Structure formats: C-alpha cells, structure tokens
Amino acid sequence: MKKKISIMIISICLIVSTFFLLQNLLTPKYISEVPEGSLIGEYYKEEKYDHNVVFIGDCEVYENFSPITLWQNYGIKSYIRGSAQQLIWQSYYLMEETLQYEKPDVIVFNVLSLKYDEPQNEAYNRLNLDGMKWSKSKWNSIQASMMEEESVIDYIFPLLRYHQRWSELTSEDFEYLFKEKPQLSHNGFLMRVDELGVDTIPEAQPLADYQFSDNCYKYLDKMVELCQDNGVQLVLIKAPSLYPAWYDQWDQQMQDYAKKNHIDYINFLDDIEKIGLDFQHDTYDAGLHLNLSGAEKLSNYFGQYLQDKYHIKDSRQDKEASVRWNKKVKFYNDMKEDQYQELKKYGYLKSYGATEK
Amino acid sequence: MYFTSYQFILFLLILFIAYYLVKKKYQWILLLIGSYIFYAFAGIEYLFYFATTTISTYLISQRIKKVKIKQKEYLKINKADLSRQEKKEYKKVMKAKQWHYLLICLLFNFGVLGIVKYTDFMIGNINGILSLFHGEPLSFMNFALPMGISFYTFQSMGYIIDVYRGTCEVEDNIFKLSLFISFFPQVIQGPISRFKDLSQTLYQEHDFDLKAISFGLQRVLWGFFKKLVIADRILVAVNTLIGDPATYDGIFVLVGMIYYAIELYADFTGGIDITIGVAQMFGVHLTENFERPYFSKNIAEYWRRWHITMGTWFKDYIFYPLSVNPRMLKFSNWSRRTFPSGIGKRIPVYVSSFIVWFATGIWHGASWNFIVWGLLNAVVICLSEEMKPFYEWFHQHFHVDGKTSYKIFQIARTFLLMSSLRILDCYRDVPLSFAMFGSMFTKFNFSEIFNGALMNLGLSMIDYIIIIIGVFVMFMVSFMQRKGSIRERIDKKPVIVKFFVYYVLIFAIVLFGAYSIGYDASQFIYNQF
Incomplete structure (x- = not known):
C-alpha cells in the first residue's frame, strides 16, 4: 500500500511539474513581440517602492511620459502602471494593488478609458492581467474584465489559454523558460525614438450619446475614494494624443467631475503649444502616441506642474535614490543610443516592439 | 454544463x-x-x-x-x-x-x-x-x-x-x-x-475502488481526447464544407462525408466514453453503446454496433411488439398467402422495419431530413436482405468470403454507404442533400483537392497532422479492442507503462485539444437530440 501511495504521489508530482514547465514555456514572453505585455509585471522588479508619482492608464501614459525625464529634471521618482487599452476598472484595481506596495504623493490617471463601458478584447485583457501578481485586486480585475468567452481558470492556469502556442514557439520561449526576462521599460515607459509625423488626423465621428456610463463613473468614484482614504492626490489627465478623438462633451464632463470632487484635471491637448510638441517630429505613429522626444517634452512640462502644485520633493540629493536612479538613467541612455543606431543602420526601428505596431 | x-x-x-x-x-x-x-x-x-x-x-x-x-x-x-x-x-x-x-x-x-x-x-x-x-x-x-x-x-x-x-x-x-x-x-x-x-x-x-476509478478516469481521458483533439478540431472544416455548398460540391462532398464521419464518431463515442468513465468512477456500470461500428461489414451489423442502446430500445419496444401485434400477424398471414415465395414472409418484417426506422429518424430530430435518413436506412437494410442470395452466389463463385481483402472492401463499402446517408444529417435539407450527393458524380474532379483547397477549410497543416495522428491512434485502439479490453491489458503492465498512458493522454489533451479562446466551445452532437 505504501509503495502504491508513493508511486501515486511521484506520478502526480511529475504531471504537475510537466504542467507548469509547459505553462512557462507556452505563456507568451512579451519581449521582442508585443513588449507591452511585460509592462505590468516589471513593476514587481522595483528595488524600492518609494515613488512620488504613479501613472495609471492606457498607452497614453506608458508611451507619453518618461519617468527618467521627471527624475533628471525634477528629481521626481515616478512609475507608470500602464497597459494597452487599459479599462477603467483595470486601472482601479491596479491602483488598489499599487497602494498595497506604496503610498505615492500623486496618482495620475489618464481618462481616455472612460469611453469604454464594457470589456473590449481578450488580448488586451491579457496584456493587463497576465503580468499582475495574484492578489484580491487581480481576482476582482479579472472578474470585471472577462469577455463572455473567457474563463477565470484560463487566468489561473495560463497554459489552458496558451496551449496552442506550441506551434508558434521561438527561441525566446526556450531562452526565458527559466531565466528572468530582460527589462524592457523605463519604470513603465516604453521608449520609441523613431518618427512618423502627422499627415491627416482621422475625423471624429459624431456620437449618439456623449455621456460616460454609470459604470465608468462608479470606478472613477472608487478611485477618488481610494486616493482619499490613502492620503494620495489624484490627478486626472488627458494625454496629448491627437486621436482617438477626445470630444468636447467628454472634456466638459471631466472638468465638471474634477470640480465637484476637488481634484485636478488637465487636458494636455489644450497645452500642446506650451509643451512645445511638434507633431511632425514628436510622434512615431502620426499623432496616436508620442515618441521619446515628445514624451520628454511632455514630462518636462508636467514635472514643472507637479513640483509647483504638489511640491514634490526633489530626491536627487538622496544618495541612495541617486545610485538607484542613475542605473535607470544609464539603461535609458543605452537604449536610446541603441535605438538611434538601429534607425541609422536600417532607416527604421527593427526591434523594441517596433515591428508590431 | x-x-x-x-x-x-x-x-x-x-x-x-x-x-x-x-x-x-x-x-x-x-x-x-x-x-x-x-x-x-x-x-x-x-x-x-x-x-x-x-x-x-x-x-x-x-x-x-x-x-x-x-x-x-x-x-x-x-x-x-x-x-x-x-x-x-x-x-x-x-x-x-x-x-x-x-x-x-x-x-x-x-x-x-x-x-x-x-x-x-x-x-x-x-x-x-x-x-x-x-x-x-x-x-x-x-x-x-x-x-x-x-x-x-x-x-x-x-x-x-x-x-x-x-x-x-x-x-x-x-x-x-x-x-x-x-x-x-x-x-x-x-x-x-x-x-x-x-x-x-x-x-x-x-x-x-482504485482500480475501477482509474479505469473510469482512463476512459474519461480517452473521451476527452476524441472530443477535443479530433472532433472539435475537424469540426472547423466540416462547418466550412457544409456551410458553403455552392463552393464545396463534387469531390468536396466526399471529403465532407469522410470528415463528418470522423467528427461524429469521435464526438459521439468520445461523449459516451466520458459518460461511461464518469459512471465507473462512481462505481456505476453503464451499458456499452458502441462496438467498433466502423469495422462493420454491412449496414445491419453497423446498426447492431452503433448507438446500441437506442437500437435495442427500438427493437424491444417497437419492432417486436409491432411484429406480434394481432393486426400485423393478420397482415403477415395475408402476405404469406398472397406471395407464396419467401418475399411474403419478409414483407411484414420490412413493414415493421420501415415503421421503426421512421421512428428512429424522427427521434433524431424534428425535420424531414432525419425522416428521409431513417427511411433510407430501412431501404438499404431491406435491399441488402433481398440481395442476400446474390451475395451468397457471389461469395461462392468468386471464393471471396473470409478473405481479408474482401473484408476490407465490405468495411469500406459499409463506411461509405453510411457516410452517404449521413449527408442528410450534414445539410439538414432533403433536396440539397440529394443535389450534393449527385454532384459527387456529375462534378467529380479529383485534382481539386490537391490545388491547396484543403488548406482553405480552416485547418492548417498542423491541424491536419494532429487529426491524422489522432485518427490513427483512434483506429489502432479500436483495432486492438478486438482482442479485449485495452485497459485490462494496460493494468497488467508495469507501473511506468500505466503512468506513461496517463501522462501522454493528459498532455495530448492539454496541448492539442481544441478548447479555450480561439475555438468555439462545441457541445456534443447528440446533446441536441
């Protein structure tokens, strides 16, 4: 009997080990392809959770703000918890989770996602949720985000979702089977140095109803409450992306909301000139996202605002922080140099996720 | 669920x-x-x-x-x-x-x-x-x-x-x-x-009972393999072929017939394997519903080996009572008197067969295609019965009875015949089904399937490889079952072999199963009946 039980235990262990081995192998690595998928997870690699400012939101935060510029110019320690098409409830639960790790002075939330009232796309859900560590926040975020065809089991055991990837495996999947994935972002900022100037901006289509949904407001209210409970200043922003359209009616609703709740709302689309953005050179995809140059200009502008309005401490004199951040600056400069080299060599960005755009 | x-x-x-x-x-x-x-x-x-x-x-x-x-x-x-x-x-x-x-x-x-x-x-x-x-x-x-x-x-x-x-x-x-x-x-x-x-x-x-439970679990896994790895993967191509009859006629009707035969078998027997396996895990014994039906040499044998419990239900509760019904006995006497040769004896049996097959057809679904399908089964069975003397003469004259090659011919013939009848189940429209069946002869162009069209049915080369391997495994299992229970044989093997069986089955299902996002969750075909 003992022998039988031992055999059974060994067999189960082998099956479970193989399952997790396959899971590691088949789960997308999000390195050279769709690097946006790595952004959320990289937060947990931070040495210290002492950020002054945390950005939360969709691609309009992780492509448009550079924490390194904020550090270099103002000594502001910041992090971007952004992911592609991050929905407002995902932002809320990320905020909730972030506040378990640290209590920043300011949390900046990009409001574009209020236009989405319901889950949109499983692939984007994955980019946001796969990288999160397991917590109550992640569980709730999954529950709020799942499309009809999704199942929570697929999130618990990603192998069940990605089982068919065996036919698409690349050397990268094997290389990072056990090895830690390389750092791709700069405190959540995804760098792109290439340029694609604005030619034409797609015309904004009139909407039948401009009112943001009750569901979105419910999560926005929860954000306000969460920040208040944690003594954190919430700042609502609309990043200066030229499209998708940000309607005046939406803008007015945000202004009213901010006024009612005594919080800041900044629409950077109104400050394009003051920021100094030149959409012939400061965007890599014709106005949808800023490139490095644009992100640095915007960060410089916003850094000044944060310092003036919220008196965020300049930590550049802090020795320990300087050592830490100088490493980040070096990584930032190396990548910048590398991307410029690539541009020079090929005339376009070959890696860094550029081919995926 | x-x-x-x-x-x-x-x-x-x-x-x-x-x-x-x-x-x-x-x-x-x-x-x-x-x-x-x-x-x-x-x-x-x-x-x-x-x-x-x-x-x-x-x-x-x-x-x-x-x-x-x-x-x-x-x-x-x-x-x-x-x-x-x-x-x-x-x-x-x-x-x-x-x-x-x-x-x-x-x-x-x-x-x-x-x-x-x-x-x-x-x-x-x-x-x-x-x-x-x-x-x-x-x-x-x-x-x-x-x-x-x-x-x-x-x-x-x-x-x-x-x-x-x-x-x-x-x-x-x-x-x-x-x-x-x-x-x-x-x-x-x-x-x-x-x-x-x-x-x-x-x-x-x-x-x-660990043995009964592990036997049940093996059967459940085998059912999942058939359903998820084979049936739900080939389903994409079946839907493409059936969904666009204007494009996929001629040789593609034959392809569709064969694909559907594979899908239906893997789906239905897979579902029954799960059913019987689950029951066994709870110590409950259920009656077998299949006995390697695609190895049948004629249609009557096929129906004794496919969906056995339905067949015996109709036989026990409709066919036999009908045959001994006083009115039927009266009709039988009249028939014998009127048609003194053997046919007079067989006519009442054929009448009962037609009634049973009508009921079988309509049991499958409330539409004419199922009724026609049922009646055609009766026609084929009665014709086979009538052609018995010819078959006997043929077997004696050409000494083919018992020969392996002839057995294979009989099996292939039965398979194609049953697949042809199932066209009515595929297209669910009687005139269309007959038109598509006819197109196999009027528009038959063998080269069409080699011009890359098979790759446009929603299946990639990798899908085909998985299906071919899956069908081969399914065939070999059926083939080996002729000599008794495979699970009993596996049970007598060293523990490493038993473990290997579980291991391969589990990971074949996990890796090659058509489930989760990207695949439509598909219910079992027989659930709808």
Whole structure:
C-alpha cells in the first residue's frame, strides 16, 4: 500500500511539474513581440517602492511620459502602471494593488478609458492581467474584465489559454523558460525614438450619446475614494494624443467631475503649444502616441506642474535614490543610443516592439 | 454544463470527493442531488419537465404494481374455485387494466416529448400546405427543448413498459426512480439504460475502488481526447464544407462525408466514453453503446454496433411488439398467402422495419431530413436482405468470403454507404442533400483537392497532422479492442507503462485539444437530440 501511495504521489508530482514547465514555456514572453505585455509585471522588479508619482492608464501614459525625464529634471521618482487599452476598472484595481506596495504623493490617471463601458478584447485583457501578481485586486480585475468567452481558470492556469502556442514557439520561449526576462521599460515607459509625423488626423465621428456610463463613473468614484482614504492626490489627465478623438462633451464632463470632487484635471491637448510638441517630429505613429522626444517634452512640462502644485520633493540629493536612479538613467541612455543606431543602420526601428505596431 | 467545460470538471471533482466521503448508504442520494444540480445548469425551468416524467412514471408504475398484486392475491385466494377459463378471463381483464395505465403514461410522456419537440415541425408542414392555398400561416410555438428529453423519456418509458411486462422490479422509492431517470452522466446523450441493468449498481454502496476509478478516469481521458483533439478540431472544416455548398460540391462532398464521419464518431463515442468513465468512477456500470461500428461489414451489423442502446430500445419496444401485434400477424398471414415465395414472409418484417426506422429518424430530430435518413436506412437494410442470395452466389463463385481483402472492401463499402446517408444529417435539407450527393458524380474532379483547397477549410497543416495522428491512434485502439479490453491489458503492465498512458493522454489533451479562446466551445452532437 505504501509503495502504491508513493508511486501515486511521484506520478502526480511529475504531471504537475510537466504542467507548469509547459505553462512557462507556452505563456507568451512579451519581449521582442508585443513588449507591452511585460509592462505590468516589471513593476514587481522595483528595488524600492518609494515613488512620488504613479501613472495609471492606457498607452497614453506608458508611451507619453518618461519617468527618467521627471527624475533628471525634477528629481521626481515616478512609475507608470500602464497597459494597452487599459479599462477603467483595470486601472482601479491596479491602483488598489499599487497602494498595497506604496503610498505615492500623486496618482495620475489618464481618462481616455472612460469611453469604454464594457470589456473590449481578450488580448488586451491579457496584456493587463497576465503580468499582475495574484492578489484580491487581480481576482476582482479579472472578474470585471472577462469577455463572455473567457474563463477565470484560463487566468489561473495560463497554459489552458496558451496551449496552442506550441506551434508558434521561438527561441525566446526556450531562452526565458527559466531565466528572468530582460527589462524592457523605463519604470513603465516604453521608449520609441523613431518618427512618423502627422499627415491627416482621422475625423471624429459624431456620437449618439456623449455621456460616460454609470459604470465608468462608479470606478472613477472608487478611485477618488481610494486616493482619499490613502492620503494620495489624484490627478486626472488627458494625454496629448491627437486621436482617438477626445470630444468636447467628454472634456466638459471631466472638468465638471474634477470640480465637484476637488481634484485636478488637465487636458494636455489644450497645452500642446506650451509643451512645445511638434507633431511632425514628436510622434512615431502620426499623432496616436508620442515618441521619446515628445514624451520628454511632455514630462518636462508636467514635472514643472507637479513640483509647483504638489511640491514634490526633489530626491536627487538622496544618495541612495541617486545610485538607484542613475542605473535607470544609464539603461535609458543605452537604449536610446541603441535605438538611434538601429534607425541609422536600417532607416527604421527593427526591434523594441517596433515591428508590431 | 458541457462535459468539456471547466465547470463540469469542477462539479465532478466536488461530487467525486463528497461521494467517497459520505456514508455509503447516502451515496445514491448524493448522486441524485448532483444529477439535479447538473440538470439545473441547463435551465431551472427544465426541472419541471423532468419532475413531471418522474412523477408520472412513478405513479403509473405503482398503479400497475397494485393491479399485479391484486391479481396475484385474487388468484391465490380463489385458486380452487376458479376454472382455467375463468382464470384466463380474469388475467385478461387485469392485463387490460395495466395496459390502460401504461397507455396513459406513454401517451402523456410521449405527448410532452411530441409537443416540445415536434409542434413547430408540424406547424411548418401545415404552413407549407397552407401556402399552396394562399392561407394565413400559423405562428410557431418555439418551445424550448429540455436538455436530453429524448433520452430520459425513452429511458423512463422503457422502464414503465418493463414494469408492465413484468421484466423488471417496480421501484417503490420515487427518489431512487428519479435517480434512474436523471443520472447525470447519461442524461444528455445516453446510453439509454434499462432499469434491471442500471439499478444493480446505481443504488449499491460503493467502496473506493482504485482500480475501477482509474479505469473510469482512463476512459474519461480517452473521451476527452476524441472530443477535443479530433472532433472539435475537424469540426472547423466540416462547418466550412457544409456551410458553403455552392463552393464545396463534387469531390468536396466526399471529403465532407469522410470528415463528418470522423467528427461524429469521435464526438459521439468520445461523449459516451466520458459518460461511461464518469459512471465507473462512481462505481456505476453503464451499458456499452458502441462496438467498433466502423469495422462493420454491412449496414445491419453497423446498426447492431452503433448507438446500441437506442437500437435495442427500438427493437424491444417497437419492432417486436409491432411484429406480434394481432393486426400485423393478420397482415403477415395475408402476405404469406398472397406471395407464396419467401418475399411474403419478409414483407411484414420490412413493414415493421420501415415503421421503426421512421421512428428512429424522427427521434433524431424534428425535420424531414432525419425522416428521409431513417427511411433510407430501412431501404438499404431491406435491399441488402433481398440481395442476400446474390451475395451468397457471389461469395461462392468468386471464393471471396473470409478473405481479408474482401473484408476490407465490405468495411469500406459499409463506411461509405453510411457516410452517404449521413449527408442528410450534414445539410439538414432533403433536396440539397440529394443535389450534393449527385454532384459527387456529375462534378467529380479529383485534382481539386490537391490545388491547396484543403488548406482553405480552416485547418492548417498542423491541424491536419494532429487529426491524422489522432485518427490513427483512434483506429489502432479500436483495432486492438478486438482482442479485449485495452485497459485490462494496460493494468497488467508495469507501473511506468500505466503512468506513461496517463501522462501522454493528459498532455495530448492539454496541448492539442481544441478548447479555450480561439475555438468555439462545441457541445456534443447528440446533446441536441
């Protein structure tokens, strides 16, 4: 009997080990392809959770703000918890989770996602949720985000979702089977140095109803409450992306909301000139996202605002922080140099996720 | 709750653990609760139909039992006083009473089945006639079809007929009877069990029998393999071929026939493997429903090996009673007198066959394609019977009987014949089905499938490789089953071999199964019947 039980235990262990081995192998690595998928997870690699400012939101935060510029110019320690098409409830639960790790002075939330009232796309859900560590926040975020065809089991055991990837495996999947994935972002900022100037901006289509949904407001209210409970200043922003359209009616609703709740709302689309953005050179995809140059200009502008309005401490004199951040600056400069080299060599960005755009 | 859903796996796990933790005398109660929970997932409102069938069957069975007891007691008391003739007369009266009860039960339950399943079909036909006379069409009723209604109605009616015939004991506990009707693994796609068989293990107290449980689990895994790796993967191509008959005619009809034959077999037998395997994990023995049907050498043999429990149900409860019905016997006598050669003897059998196959067809679905399909089966079976002398002459003349090559020819012929009939199941439209079948001969162009068209059916080369390997494994398993149970043979092997079987099956399903995002969750084909 003992022998039988031992055999059974060994067999189960082998099956479970193989399952997790396959899971590691088949789960997308999000390195050279769709690097946006790595952004959320990289937060947990931070040495210290002492950020002054945390950005939360969709691609309009992780492509448009550079924490390194904020550090270099103002000594502001910041992090971007952004992911592609991050929905407002995902932002809320990320905020909730972030506040378990640290209590920043300011949390900046990009409001574009209020236009989405319901889950949109499983692939984007994955980019946001796969990288999160397991917590109550992640569980709730999954529950709020799942499309009809999704199942929570697929999130618990990603192998069940990605089982068919065996036919698409690349050397990268094997290389990072056990090895830690390389750092791709700069405190959540995804760098792109290439340029694609604005030619034409797609015309904004009139909407039948401009009112943001009750569901979105419910999560926005929860954000306000969460920040208040944690003594954190919430700042609502609309990043200066030229499209998708940000309607005046939406803008007015945000202004009213901010006024009612005594919080800041900044629409950077109104400050394009003051920021100094030149959409012939400061965007890599014709106005949808800023490139490095644009992100640095915007960060410089916003850094000044944060310092003036919220008196965020300049930590550049802090020795320990300087050592830490100088490493980040070096990584930032190396990548910048590398991307410029690539541009020079090929005339376009070959890696860094550029081919995926 | 599909068998292939995560909910079902979780449900099964919880029920399984609870089943072996509770006191053994409560095990059957747990199965009953589990069965009702399982059924409620399809829709709480369907439990009403379920309860109605159970209660009506129970009440009538009790009435029949009472009549039987009364008869027995009366005959015992009056044994000495009654003449043989009087006893016979009395029995006849009591049998008529039982018959009336049975008739009420049959009419009520088949009536419910008929109303929910066939009302719209009837309205559709009436509207067709009305349209000829420019009449106002009737509105469809759109009754929701309770899950597995054809299966549980047949099973419960089989029971009540057996009670009437006295071939099974009457179950006095309504909850036990309810479990017989609702037992969750079999409620949605069979097998259609007999009370005297199923009751032997269903209400028994079961120990944690590791061997039985592992056998059951192996069978479940094998079912998942067939369903998820083969059936649901090839389904994409089947849907493409059937969904666009204008493009996919000629040779593609043949391709579709073969693909559908593979899908249907993997789907239905896979579902039954899961059913029987799950039951076995709970210590319950269910009747086998398949016996390697694609190895059949003729259509009659095929129907003895495919969906066996449905076939035997029709045989026992329709064909035989019909054959010995006084009117049929009268017709039989007339036929023998009128057609003195052998045909006179066979005509009544053929008439019964046509009636049974009509019923079989309409049981599968409320549409003409199923009726025509059923009748065509009868035509082929009767023709085969008529051609028997020719076959015998052919076998003797060419000395082919028993030769392997001829057996393979017979198997291939039966496979193609059955696949051809199934075209009606594919296209679900009688004229279209015949047109598509005809196009195989009028537009046959073999080269069409080699110009890359097979790759445009929604399957990649990798999908084809998986399907081919899957079908090969399925074929080899069937082939090896001829020499007895494979699981018994595996059980006698060293532990490493047993582990390897589990290991390969589990990871073949996990890696190559067509499930989760990107694949449409597909219910079993026979769930809809």
